[in-house]
Amino acid sequence: MKSVFVLLLCLFTQMIYAQTGQITGKVSNNDGQPAAFVSVQIKGSKKGTTSDEQGKFTISNLKGGNYTLVASFVGYKTLEQKIVIEEGKTLNLSLELLESSEMIKEIVVSGSYIANRTPTLGKANIRPLDLPQSTGVVTSTVIADQQAIRLGDVVKNVSGVSQTETRGGVAETFSSRGYSVGIAGAGGSIFKNGTISNTMGFPDASTLESVEVMKGSSALLYGNVSGGLIINMVTKKPRFDWGGQASMLFGSYNQYKPTLDVYGPISKNLAFRVVGTYENAKSYRDVVKTDRTYVTPSLLYKINDKTDVLLQVDYLKSNIVPDAGVGTPNSRVTITELPDAPRNRFINTSWAYNNTEQTSSYLTINHKFDANWKLTAIGSIQNTEVKGFGVGVPSAIATNGDYTRTLSAVHTNEKDYTAQVNLNGGFKTGAIGHQLLVGADFLRISNVSHSFKFTSAAGVVGTAYDKINIFDFSKYVARTDIPTIADTARTTTPQNRYGVYVQDLLTITSKFKVLAGLRYSYQTAFQSTILNLEKNVERRGATADKSDGALSPKLALIYQPLKTTSIYSSYSNSFTINTGTDINGDNLKPSIIDNYEIGVKNEFLDGKLSANLSVYKIINSNFAQTALFDRNGNPNTNTNIKELSGETTSDGFEVDFNGVLSKNFYFLLGYGYNYMRYTNTTGAVGSQVEGEQLIRSPRSTANGSIFYTFDNTKLKGVKLGLSAFYTGNRFAGNNNVVGLNGGLNNTTASLSSYNALIPLSGFATVDFSVGYTFSKVSVLGKVSNIFNEMNYIVHDRYSINPIAPRQLALTVNYRF
Template sequence: MKGRRAHYLAAAAPLVLVLAGTSAGATDTLTSPQVSSLTVVAPQDDAYKVERTGTATRTDTPLANVPQSVTIITDEAIRDQSMRSIADVVRYVPGVTSGQGEGHRDAPTLRGNSTTADFFVDGVRDDVQYFRDLYNVERVEVLKGANAMIFGRGGGGGIINRVMKKANWATERQAAVELGSYSLRRFTADVGQPLAGGFSGRIVGVHENAESYRDFVEVERWGLNPSIGWRDDRLTVVASYEHFEDDRTVDRGIPSQAGRPSAARRSAFFGDPDQSFAATRVDLLNLAVEYQLTPDLVVRNRTLWGDYDKFYQNVYPSGAVGSNGMVNLAAYNSRSDRENLFNQTDLVLKADVAGLNHTLLMGAELGRQVSDNVRLTGFFNSTSLNMPVSLASPTRGGVPIAYRPNGSDANNHVVANAAALYMQDQVEITPELQLVLGLRYDSFDLDYRDNRSPARFSRKDKLWSPRFGLVYKPVGALSLYASYSVSYLPSSGEQFSSLTASTAGFEPEEFKNYEVGLKWQPSPVVILTAALYQLDRTNTTSPDPANPNRLLLTGEQRSQGFEASITGQVTSRWQVLGGYAYQEAEITRTTAAAPRGRQVPLVPEHSFSLWNKVELTPMFSVGLGVIHQTDVYTSISNAVKLPSFTRADAALFVRLQERLEAQLNVENVFDKDYFPTSHGDNNILPGAPRSVRVGLRTSF
């Protein structure tokens, strides 16, 4: 890396026009039509709409029969809006916002619960802190509410699952180049080919270099993801391997001033860019096997091995702007190495018992995660924990910084072993009434060794996670549902770093989600959804009133709200993707972080997004999107607010030839100043000014 570089729905949204001619068609992942959900494919003209999922229930299920809120962003929607990150995706997912993640990781907030670990690849855990690229993604599925019955520990507010591109016995020939503001250069390729003897191969790749609207900030990343598959009439095997590297400047944004974002320049970098960087290396090996024993019985096994190597270092604003116009900088670095190994086996049986149709899922999961973590504090000129800089001149380079252990730092080795059994029955009581019942048992054992002392802690949790859902279809196009589900987060925390002598004996945090909703398909190509929910988080730590130095498990948080979304084709030339969310999330009983009544950060009361695409002619399509968010607190202190904002985006698509297409994306068309997110009160990320990206894509 180089160094420089009150309840309302938004009044009306401009109708957006986007490319119609470039959509080659969404692909869904289905192998055997009877019960399976492993592989492949049916082209669709309605490129934003997905009607089925194999993730939400671990069986091939129509979305109309899933008793929870699910938002799916397809490859076509990702491509049309030139999305490159999870943060880009969740802009169009109601009830989800993206945190700044200290400038080096994905950090969404789902229904008021911030997470860095609730990520999955093809339904298997991918819980390391890094920025995920979308170059090899078929679609991104966001399942909201407590999801432990399907995914295990965590997932209290929801999970984000990436369905990956892999060998699918279809011919794929695509390459694209994208150039844009701030020296963006991005190249992607996707080549797939059916082969002789039942084999199929595919390789997907990306390389990107970019600078930023932020001074001195740049990123370089590349990834390569080959896969190979083999199948006969009953057996399907797909193996894939991904190597991904991401090198970037760690940008922690700007500090606050008098309870608002400071008056710093939008581009101003606070800290030392030469000592603020992150390097991530990810290797993922994915093996999926599916055997169709009978037309109504299938066995699946998936193994995911992941090796993650990450180091980051940053110099950043550690406090608000003082009355003298000065800001303190602090510094630290961190290395995290993790190796994951997960194996899942599912048996799916369709049967008629006592006149009722059942889809029965029985499964087991084994997992082992080994982590090594080292964190060191930076001392300026070898002695001071802080260095003051002025608001007018916040970039400071060349100051010697010594990194060494301090009281709050870490040097630990963690081994987590998990084993789970689960069972689920989807019962068709009548053609109009369906029942979903599920129960999962997790055994989660964690051993924690502090390398700085003789201290060793261990924690064993036995977790029972139920799921209940009822789906009623008064008419064929309308589904009404009610659901109840429970998730748990062990006291070690989502990244295993919270275990101490005092917390090792604590019960896990508990998440209970109550939800009612509907899914309506007024036409074959449009889906409308709505959900009303309450999510209670209990067993959070709180100070003992009699002894503030002692922690108790009496803290509570409640999130409740309403979500609505629309996806599909309004007309043959007009496609839409959008949603609205009304949310309230607050501390309901005092926790270790905040007293009762505090609002949860990064949860806007109202948020709205809409992306439409309209084909003007067979050659031209245009687009316009709108994103609106009311003000949010930056942290649980409720001391700093980010103001509300509305942003408009636009696009133009041109079919130059049958296999050659061009597109122009303009982000923040009206060049508005806004602040979309933060990490705490003094790491506030200014929004990008007007940015332009031009792409050329070919099929061959």
């Protein structure tokens, strides 16, 4: 009886569908590329769908008759096409969407935001719901609305990401899931246009199309990168329609910043874009000032419908005054015992400088074999030269505030050469779908650093300069003379990295998918060469060549009970090759990092809203950090001298809720919780305290922004925005160390001066924006840190820096 019922049900279903028709098809853009996530609807009906990552779509169960099919996507002209459905038949269509320059311009002005964007850092163009990893993409719209200047102004819009700074405040660093992202190419976790980038001199946010963040392990795709996050800066690209804008930003402390952006076609197949900006500003910190020039020209050449070549170049000249913050006296253990100094107090010399000059070029070639297979080749060259002079970091400030300043200088030149090739393809083996990525990459880093001799006006050679008191500047008379400086030695340290990787997203069923991948990395750190410039004699460094190889696997299970919901669980393993040496000059052993993550991603209202949650645990077998002491037991100020401090565990969760409800209204909300602590320090140098939270990493971070532009009222053209950012409790100073028994190598180093954690309270800053747009002119103003919150950014164990007070910014923009 049951089988008869099933048979009748099948016959009835076939009869129903025999009386209806369906539409199948594929959507492409004007470049012939598959257009994913395009809304395809029957006009005047609730029937519709969204194209998949290959641009394909199906609409079933349509009665026979005449219809109008509507295909739409942000940035493209809406396509309407008359169709005729015949009962029992399938209509196959090929739809092409054309780029709409007017719509793009409207989007930029109105401040819309697209939720759950796919980061190009993923290399495989996997749609957000299929990507088993927490990500964040901040668009140029948000960058412009918030009047962002620095990269740090942008990434704080991503949940779980906090800002720190380098020694001397000459560059930004960032922390996520307990791990820091370095500034230099050797750090390997900050990228520009998909290739490794040195961020000395502060990248300029106003020239960026977007900033992408991938949290957790990305070792499969990029090798030796941070276990916490990687960041990619995407610069603005050429367009085949004429346009541009000119703007001027005025800010507190005599800040002014003009920017010019021009783009258009040179010929039918060749387009250009030039973005340039200049910034001059003083600071809420005494003596500190900025003078920067940044230019980014680019060319896009479409050889044919299948191949295009993109050439991007940028030039940065950044002259700033280094700022070591307020200093932290030895054995100070509470924030109330820190210097009771005004926010503007500056403890470097009045003549200190740090100048960066950087030139970068990027070449990207895309070739589409057919609708399913694509090859991308990327190459880049970056040269970064830094020159600076002043006094060293405040590493030995006495309890009473006395600070003996010693001279310090820097002259480095880093050259980064990168190349990568990625092959993407979509195919099926039986009923299983594949989205395959096969790739290889190469990186060469050559770093040249200099040593110096300092001579005072009286002819005294040495690093000693003077003494000040950070509590009471009137206690001593600070020197203002500038000693002479001479290069005495030049050290060249090269390294090569290679990697090959394969990744496949397998669609087992419409609800169950598997992402699996494996990477092999090989790195060689070559023995340095040291040239004595005074005697013109060259010798080899003490550390011999060192090579390491590693496998980095990743496996993720993805379950999608609904088309708009994805649940995933992933495991990845990375092999971090630690740079620098220990106190004896020996190379450090690698660290093995296991990363576990589960998450849920949701999309609502046809993708206008997204709600994502991720929970993670990261276990580092041996965490590398700057050594407290050198081999003689003296306080170590050389960041290249490190120690393995033992196992650490970082776990927490992140929540994001972002959306665009109309072209005039978008919001971003995020929260992240992290607890990174020492979990096994047996055998570590000195031995850290198990269970103790690591310095710099906050327990909680949160972000929220909302922008609305009035359209159909008497307030048409008025824009209002509110942004708030929270950084939770964290520690400055030093993590506690036990077991050194009086010092290293039988010295009498006193540990008591270096085992003080300085607890810093959490703080929130609130920014308010208001603007008006009329025709092609817009004016946008902002009051940042409205409530004039006072707190600190942690440099490292030696110093902290007060955050910026309440400030004003006003941008006048003309779009043409």
